[in-house]
Amino acid sequence: MITADARATALDLADFVTASPSSFHAVAEAARRLEAAGFTRLDEREDWTAVDGDRYVVRDGSIIAWHLPQGAGADTPLRIVGSHTDSPALKLKPLPRLGAEGFAQVGVEIYGGPLLNSWLDRELRLAGRLVLRDGREVLVETGPVLRVPQLAVHLDRQVNSEGLKLDPQRHLQPVLGLGDIDPMQVLAEAAGVAADDVLATDVLTVPAQEPALFGADEEFLASPRLDNLVSVHAEVEALIAVARAEQAGPAPIAVMVANDHEEVGSATRSGAGGPFLEDVLVRMHAALGGDDASLRRVFAQSLVVSADAGHAAHPNYLERHDPVARPRLGGGPMLKINAQQRYATDAVGAAAFLAACESVEVPVQRFVSNNAMPCGSTIGPITATRLGMTTVDVGITLLSMHSAREMCATVDPELLQRACRAVLSGAGA
Known part of the structure; x- marks a missing residue:
């Protein structure tokens, strides 16, 4: 049964995709939504004398935004959700x-x-x-x-x-x-x-064709660029929700990052292999009165969730999938695991994500590749390598990934959004 919230989230995702035909448009639409929620833009070319409250920064086709909770300082850990704005x-x-x-x-x-x-x-x-x-x-x-x-x-x-x-x-x-x-x-x-x-x-x-719900009970969403605008949309809306629901007691600094150029390797100034995220975190930390040593301590106690789309088991090609781990459309986000570290997930990161999802009753699936099939990768291993933070790769399931028109379950974008909100709020920590 598709709930009203799930359907509304899927339709809002469709609007987000329509407004985001390129990575630059996706950043503009994310910024528009953030500003409507009270976020203020900072310019990289200027001094950052204040980073408190709700802020965002744009570099080409990439965007970083954060919510600084009351009482946050140079020892406050980070909860980061990352995605990418580009598509094949x-x-x-x-x-x-x-x-x-x-x-x-x-x-x-x-x-x-x-x-x-x-x-x-x-x-x-x-x-x-x-x-x-x-x-x-x-x-x-x-x-x-x-x-x-x-x-x-x-x-x-x-x-x-x-x-x-x-x-x-x-x-x-x-x-x-x-x-x-x-x-x-x-x-x-x-x-x-x-x-x-x-x-x-x-x-x-x-x-040119716009996204649309379809299926006997409209249980599917067909759309271009679900990989990976579904994750960009989820983290933007999750960060806004966290900022609006200021929680009592200690809370992490909630950060979202959406990098460009993941589909071509991320090795650009605005890609995950570039310095954008580290630049922003270093400057934010300095404005909070920290130094390099305190920054490294913060990194050591922080968590990155790399949210990117993954493969559902295809009913016509079951031999291409693992015989046991068969994520399904509508089953919620999945942990993406690979022994060769094409995904950054380890037991510590997996446990943190599972705890966050349990706290908001979001089901979690597991994904591993068939041993005979090559495995893709994400911004997760790149971000983990650059920052040294515990990193976990997750994402909703798709069919027809990298097609001009992909498909997901109508319920999954809302489940991913709830999971991202739990992570950013520090739930399960």
């Missing part, structure tokens, strides 16, 4: 103007590891940021302007028996229109700026 896609090349046989096309390259076939025969938009001649950054999103048409079965008679084979250079360049059309002009018009003023872009293609 086709990214606009710097010289995108193409054409053949009377078609205007757009040059793209592969961003991350998308299921390429899912981008075929689907109306696509363009979204991201433009950097203008005067240094301003402008968010941009178009309507449905692109499509990657698949070759007809009459011209590829073996496609259904031998499988679809796509050359990412030759077969994935979207059609924009007929004649000679400049993609940069399309972007400039959508952003309300002059094309000559656009010096550089960070723009990707995104599916």
